[in-house]
Amino acid sequence: MIEHTDEDYGKWQQQPQQILAKTAVSLPESLKLEDIFNTTVTDLRNILQCDRVIIFQFAPDWSGKVVVESVGSEWTAILSTQIHDPCLGESYIEPFKQGLFTSQSDIYHAGIDTCHREFLATFQVRANLVIPILKGQELWGLLIAHQCAKPREWQPSEIELMQQVATQAGIAIQQADLLDRLQTELRERQQAEIALQQLNTELEQRVIERTAELTEVNHSLQQYINQVEDLYNNSPCGYHSLDAAGTIIMINDTELKWLGYTRDEIVHKKYVDLMTLESKNIFYQNFPVFKKQGWIENLEFQILTKNGKLIWINLNATAIYDEAGNFMMSRSSVFDITARKRTEEAFRQYERIVFSTRDGIALMNINYIYQIANQGYLTWCNKSESEVIGNSVRNILGAELFDNFIQPRLDKCLAGETIQYEKWFDSPNLVPQFLSVTYTPFRDAGENIVGVIVSLRDLTKLKQAEQMLELQAVITRNMAEGICLVRADNAVIVYANPKFEQMFGYDFGELNGQHVSILNYATESVSPEDVNQAIRSAVLHRGEFSYEVHNVKKDGTPFWCSATCSVFNHSDYGDVLVAVHQDITVAKYLEEVRQEAEAALLQKSRKEHLLWRITQGIRQSLDLNAVLNTAVTEIRQTLQTDRTAIYRFNPDWSGDFVVESVGEDWVKLIGSELQKNCVDTYLQETHGGRFRNHEKLVINNIYSADLQPCHIELVEQFQAKSYAVFPIFLREKLWGLLAIYQNRAPRQWQSWEIELLEQIATQLSIAIQQSKLYRQLQVELQERKQAEATIREAERRWRSLLDNVQLIVVGLDIEGNINYVNPFFLKLTGYTHPEVLGKNWFEKFLPSSFQESIKVVFAEVLDHNYHAYYQNSILTKSGEERFIAWNNTMLQDSEGNIIGTISMGEDITERQKLDHIKNEFIGIVSHELRTPLAGIQMSLGLIKSGVYDKKPEKSRRMIEIAFLDTNRLVNLVNDILDLERLESGRAIVEKTVCKAADLMQQAVESIQAIATQQRISLIVTPTDAEVWVTGDAIVQTLTNLLSNAIKFSPADSTIHLSAENQTDFVLFQVRDRGRGIPADKLELIFGRFQQVDASDSREKGGTGLGLAICRSIVERHGGKIWAESILGEGSTFCFTLPLAAVE
Structure with missing residues (x-):
């Protein structure tokens, strides 16, 4: 962040106004946006002391490019870079359209998206300030300031300055567009006039037949012509047209004002007769080239005004040719550049003064590199010009002197201070000299500090000239502005620089000795002396005073100036007032134009917005009551009325207010006794009165409108002092009235408001007709819906059954191609609908071993509806076989023709596997149970037979065998029960x-x-x-x-x-x-x-x-x-x- 002292801050505060004024003044002088923008970003960067300032223009896809740039030498330039930020979406674009801005002091702590932070880092950005540039309501681009070296907290004053500059940039863009449109309209008008002359004979009969229609067209055309002529005549630049001989055939008021002629005096006069001899030579040299190439740009020459005064003009011209290619005429735009020429001449004079003075004067840039040095400075340095220019002060004067003494003072000067000191210098001239040294900030046209002016004066012999040297420094610093020195004691002018004399229209030295009040504009209540006395008092009281003042030129032309005046002690005159003036007339004019344009745009926007909202309401809703309520609410809010209501006629021509929008301070007409008591019998008796004839009634003041007392009394019950009523028709029948009321005070209804309300009444007629048709359609549709509902419900139930049943459903046409499968089939087989529909059932989904037999079954189903139930395998997408049990039926169309089959199948694959496992299990268990049981049976049988009665050892062995087999049988049963309990989940x-x-x-x-x-x-x-x-x-x-x-x-x-x-x-x-x-x-x-x-x-x-x-x-x-x-x-x-x- 840049630090400023209090004194610096005061000077800094003037810079935004200077840059804004400069931008505004540059609009009429140059409509080339690139020139204006280049100056603007350079001035802004110098004021903000930031690393980069750019103007970015959007493309339709919200990408864009950098159109102008001012950037420090140590940072990467991105001019003309095509940029697309993927993170610049609705979250940024919409707020920018609303005029909001973004300010980020450090992109690494700003909480922005990673992609956006990485995008900014590619351009070395650490902190940024982004202000939208709006061209009217359109987001044209962005004004962006970058701090690359380190984070930066953007100050409110810096943000406000950027916003004001962005506003001026938007105006510049609009002005450029306006000029383009003006030139286009002028060309179209010329072509239209030629076409009208050629068609005049052919259209005579048609003109007679369509007089009424063309009267309205001519009125609109005349309005258009008046608008074009108004733009043409009041343009800040001059326009004229010359025929092939160079005779003036058309000229606008601006150029007439410059020349001092009336239109009658100058039309049919040769334009070259207005030129000086030298200008004629320039013109004749360029005219053949102009006729050949068809255009000429920026031709500068002098012309004489009626009173003999010379003015400089800059001319741009376009040639007009007939169909055969012959030169017919030319159209030219001219700018008065006299002021600029005088400034250039004054600058040359000052340059001669600087280089001829014996004082040492040098100019260095902000990097302490010499740019200019006069002979006096070179003599003091004891160096040649080639040794000094382009070299650094440190190299010329020595490192110790520069680092310890000179650089700190130069830095203060670059911050805005004027530094003056006296010092004995032993080097570089090796001869001790006592010098008075002054460092003055060097400012560009936008008042941005771009260097330091160094002036040296040898006070060894001329110390007594110290005050004059200081005055010279002040004059040198401000020589690009109008400067006037006025004695504080008697208000007499002692000096005015050429810019000041030119600004007020006086010749060189003519103002010296005059009382300064001759420059102040007087009104009926305030004299020039009063104005001057007020200014002098303020300056003497404060020491320095900035103000805007209405001045008057020598020829009596009033104009506005922005001035800064301070007190200065002069060796000869004592206290003098140094006044620095800038002509801000154009800025004042542009501000008025801007305000008028904004008012017109606002009025148009309000009108279009209201019509759009009501039209959208009609389109989006068929509810008549909702449409009418929306209409009255939008009308009241947009036109700022106290009440808006809609009145509907009954069949007997009585009526009621059906909807209204009314402010909180006023009684309601709907739902109150007031409506019942305020009956307008006139409308009932006359069946709508004047409104039946499509007439409207507009009353600006009920007390001055020559209304009947009974009518005034009726309106007073509505609390109205002004109102307007418009008929609403349903085809040819009067349906009702649209009424708006102003209650607080009478109101002058504007023509655009009346036109808008008539359009709204027409839209409401459409809405009512639309609502009526909708009600008729509702009755017809209700009957149709009831009939269709039964069909849809039956279809829904059937389709729901097919889609949700956990069975396979397959529909085949008579060729065996699939025309329907349900979701369960797709889930089971792993196919999608596109992979199945239209495919042959037998070839794609059946194993080859089943194909022929199932084809026979399919044919029998089609012929006899036979084979209603059978089983076969099908193939899934993975190649797995699934065993399906089918139920089939034949399908017929409404005429009884066989169209295919529908089959429902149950997947019994797992059931078959379980049956197999069960049978296998039963076989194994039976075997395992039979073996120990056989052993037990055999052992016990032998014991029972008595074979081992006398053999106890054998008998005991048989019992052991039976016991072991019994244990084996118990273990087997226990294991089976454990396994069954585990696998069934009952464990x-x-x-x-x-x-x-x-x-x-x-x-x-x-x-x-x-x-x-x-x-x-x-x-x-x-x-x-x-x-x-x-x-x-x-x-x-x-x-x-x-x-x-x-x-x-x-x-x-x-x-x-x-x-x-x-x-x-x-x-x-x-x-x-x-x-x-x-x-x-x-x-x-x-x-x-x-x-x-x-x-x-x-x-x-x-x-x-x-x-x-x-x-x-x-x-x-x-x-x-x-x-x-x-x-x-x-x-x-x-x-x-x-x-x-x-x-």
């Missing part, structure tokens, strides 16, 4: 946190006796793992696995049992040293009644269900179980269970 699973070591210990204890009997060692690996399980079920699983390991392990071998923590589960392992399991049986053994070897069930015992039970238990706990084995080395059974912490 109760209550999980708790269990220590794996405890579970393994319980399993080992339950099986230890068997292991000891088989001489097998059980080794448990210690563990601290914990699991979330049903303890008894896991102990059963471990017991089954240990039992299996014992059965298939040789004597004197070892079985290892362990549990290890993994990432999110615990891994249990039971490892034996048995015979091993073949790889193809590792998965099979977990099935029901499965053994590696069929003889194992007889030799080893077991039901063949143990591992199936283990799998079911583990999977119900969310784990997995598997086996790993190497034949001849042993097997490892593994399963996982969830960690307690994970659960």
Whole structure:
């Protein structure tokens, strides 16, 4: 952020006004937007002291490019860069259209989208200030300031300045568009006049027949011509047209005013006769080129006014040719550049003064690089011009002097101060000199500081000239403005610079000695002396005073100035007032034009908005009451009336107010006794009175409108002082009235308001007719809807049944191609509608083994409606076969023609698999039950027969066999019941946190006796793992696995049992040293009644269900179980269970 002193801040405050005034003044002088914008961004960057200022113009897709730029040399230039910010969407565009701005002090802490921050970073932006530029209501572009070096807090005054400059830029754009339209309209008018002359003879008869119509057209055309002529004559630039001989045939008022002639005096005069001899030579040199190429730009020359005064003009001309290509005439636009020429001459004079003075004068830029140095300065430096210009002050004067003394003062000057000091200098001239040194800020045309003017005066002999040197510095600093020195004691002018004399229309030196009041504009109540006295008093009281004053030129022309006046002590005159003047007449005029244009645009906008809202209401609603309420509300709010109402006639021509919009301070007509008491019998008696003839009634003041007393009394009950009434027709019949009332005071109804209300009454007529037609249609549609509702409901129920039934539904045409499938079919087969519809059923969806037989069935269904029920396989998209049981029926159209079939099928694939599993299970269980039962039957039979009565050992052996087979039978039944309970979900699973070591210990204890009997060692690996399980079920699983390991392990071998923590589960392992399991049986053994070897069930015992039970238990706990084995080395059974912490 730039820091300023109080004094600097005061000067800084003047800069926004200067840049705004400069921008405004530049509008009539140059309508080239690029020139105006380039000056504007340069001035803005110097005022704000920021790193970059750009103007960005939007394209229709909200991309765009940088059209002008002012950027510091150390930062990347982005002029003409095509930019598209993907984050610039509705969240930014709409607020910009509303005139809002964005200010970000640091893009890394502003809370903006990452994509937008990265986008800004590509242009080295750290802080930015973005102001929309609006061309009327259109978002034209953006005025953007960038701070690249570091974050920056944008001040309210800086934001306000940017907004004002953006407003001026919008005006400049509109002015440029206005000029383009003006030139286009002028060309169109000329072409129209030529065309009208050619068609005059042919149109005479038609003119007679259509006089009434053309009268209205001519009136509109005349209004258009008047508007064009008004723009033409009041343009800030001059316009004239010359014929082929160079004779003036048309000229606007602006140029007439410059020349001092009347139109009659100058029309038919040769334009070249107004030129000086030198200007004629310039004209004749350029005229042949002009006729050949058809245009000429920026031709400058002098012409004489009627009173003999010379003025400079800048001319742009266009040639007009006939159809044969012959030069017919020319049209020219001219600008009075006399003021600019005088400024240029004054500048040249000052330049001669600067370079001829014996004082040392130099100009350096903001980087301390010499730009200009006069001979006096070069002599003091003891350097040549080539050694100084382009070199730095530090190099010329030495590092120690520059760093310690000169640079701090130059920096203050660049901040806006005028620095003056006196000092003995020993170098670079090596001769001691006592110099008076002045550093003056050098400002560009926009009052932006772009360098420092250094002036040196040798006071060794001329110290007494110190005050004159200071005055010279003031004059030099402000020489681009009008400056006047006035004695404070008697108000006599002692000096006026050329710019000041030119501004007021006086010759060189003519103002010296005159009383300053001759420059002030007088009114009937205030004299010039009064104005001057007020200004002098304010300046002397404050020391410095800025003001706007109405001045008068020598020829009596009044004009406005912006002035700053301060007190200065002069060695000869004592206190003098130094007044700096700027002509702001054009800015004042443009402000008035802008205000008038804004008022016209606002009026047009209000009118269009109201019509649009009412039209939208009519389009969006067929509810007549809603449309009428919307209309009266919008009218009252837009036209700012106190009451807007709609009155409807009854069949007997009585009537009532049906809708109204009324302010809170006024009585309501609807729903009150007032409406019943205020009966206008005139309308009933005359069947609508004048309104039947499409007449309106507009009363600006009821007391001055020559109304009957009874009528005034009636209106007074409505509290109205002014009103307007417009008829509303339904075709040719008067339907009602649109009435608006002003209650607070009489009102002068404007023509545009009356025209608007007539248009609204017409729109309301359309709405009423539309509502009537809608009511008729409603009756017809209601009857049709009732008839269609029954059909739709039947169709809905049928389609809902087909779409939601969990059966396959397939419709085929007579060729066997699919024309309908329901969602369940698509879900089952994995196809989509496009993949199915139109495809042949037999070729795409049936296995080849079924195709021919099903074609026969299909033909029989079509011929005889036979084969109502059958079963066959179909193919899914993945190639899987599904077995379907079908019910079929033949389809016929309304005339009885067979059009295809509809089939409903049930997927019985899983049912068939279950039947197969059930049959297999019954067979296995029957076998497993029959074997022990046969053993029991045989043992008990032998005992019963008495064969072993005398052989107790044999008898005891038979009883043991029966006991073992009984245990086997009980175990088998228990395993079957456990497995069924687990797989049916009826087993109760209550999980708790269990220590794996405890579970393994319980399993080992339950099986230890068997292991000891088989001489097998059980080794448990210690563990601290914990699991979330049903303890008894896991102990059963471990017991089954240990039992299996014992059965298939040789004597004197070892079985290892362990549990290890993994990432999110615990891994249990039971490892034996048995015979091993073949790889193809590792998965099979977990099935029901499965053994590696069929003889194992007889030799080893077991039901063949143990591992199936283990799998079911583990999977119900969310784990997995598997086996790993190497034949001849042993097997490892593994399963996982969830960690307690994970659960």
